[in-house]
Amino acid sequence: MNKKRVFSGVQPSGDLHLGNYLGAIKQWVEMQEKYESIFCVVDLHAITIKQNPEELRKKVIEIAKIYIASGIDPKKSVIFQQSDISEHAELAWILNTVTRMSDLYKMTQFKDKGGENENIGVGLFDYPVLMTSDIILYDTDVVPVGEDQKQHVELARDLAKRFNHQFGETFKVPDVRVNKEGARIMGLDDPTKKMSKSASSTLNYIALTDDPEKAAKKIMKAVTDNDGIIKYEKEKKPGVSNLLNVYSLLNEESIADIVKRYEGKGYGDFKKDLAEIVKQFLISFQEKYNAISDEEVRGILTNGAKKIKPIATETYKRTKKIMGLN
Ligand code: AMP
Ligand code: TRP
Secondary structure, rough: OOOEEEEEEOOOOOOEEHHHHHHHHHHHHHHOOOOOOEEEOOHHHHHOOOOOHHHHHHHHHHHHHHHHHOOOOOOOEEEEEEEHOOHHHHHHHHHOOOOOOHHHHHOOHHHOOOOOOOOOOOOHHHHHHHHHHHHHOOOOEEEEOOOHHHHHHHHHHHHHHHHHHOOOOOOOEEEEEEEOOOOOOOOOOOOOOOOOOOOOOOOOEEEEEHHHHHHHHHHHHHHOOEEEOOOOOOOOEEEEEEEEHHHHHHHHHOOOHHHOOOOOOOOOHHHHHHHHHHHOOOHHEEEEHHOOHHHHHHHHHHHHHHHHHHHHHHHHHHHHHOOOOO
């Protein structure tokens, strides 16, 4: 039986943090055993916001290294850079012609990024169409993402269906997979908002490249409440619940077990232990990260693109043909 195919990606911009790891990359690592997996560094998405060219080049390598250090095995999964395969942008153009302005105005990420502003880039508005292209170009079955990207994958489903309806069966309609627990890791300084690389304070997030000692201090400083009881109650105790979530995911232990162990103990003990877990996680992660050379990563990206280019070419040809373009 043929394996089902997975596709996902992360933008090479800002610092990758624990939210990206627990919400997205960690589940990719688990999925690569069962699925034919393709993981992309989406540089064409990153340029929807102004980037410094030299930094962008470095960031692409950094993200690919993070994939590998997290456990994505280039022998099992394809890792590649989006702009290496021209069909992503080409198919996005075609998809633009079946997308309505009203589809894109509904996207909450666009609204959050300043959709009201007349001077906002057209690329930012069109971002979900390029994402649709990424996904359906490879006949993807499943797209594992964090909660915030769910709406975009739903749009990809709608556009694929609409195109198929208009022109005839062309694209596979992808399913979205949101990891329940890691789906939304919240900010350490404000647990009512998601952990984000664009947060104004670096106390908000733990970057995967953070100094482990400093990261431990961020956990100690994380905002909680002051009733001193360690239990999971998302609405009433967002700070403690978020820390429990992180603890549970990093230590691969259920929240119920953790809560039981800290019965009668205070936040101090709990935070100290979690700080140590985070510190050890980062030490081990960074050891792997530092063992990979830039050269090696460039080779992996080039090979990755070579390997999947034929799939992209085939899908794009099929699309052009059905539309009467060749
Ligand atoms: P981005 O950093 O926006 O490129 O996101 C990369 C991946 O990480 C996407 O699948 C996001 O849904 C996921 N992600 C980003 N922030 C968080 C968060 N705070 N909690 C869980 N997942 C997240
Ligand atoms: N938009 C996604 C994010 O910010 C990244 C992304 C681009 C993506 N193309 C994709 C994720 C295709 C999954 C599938 O996180």
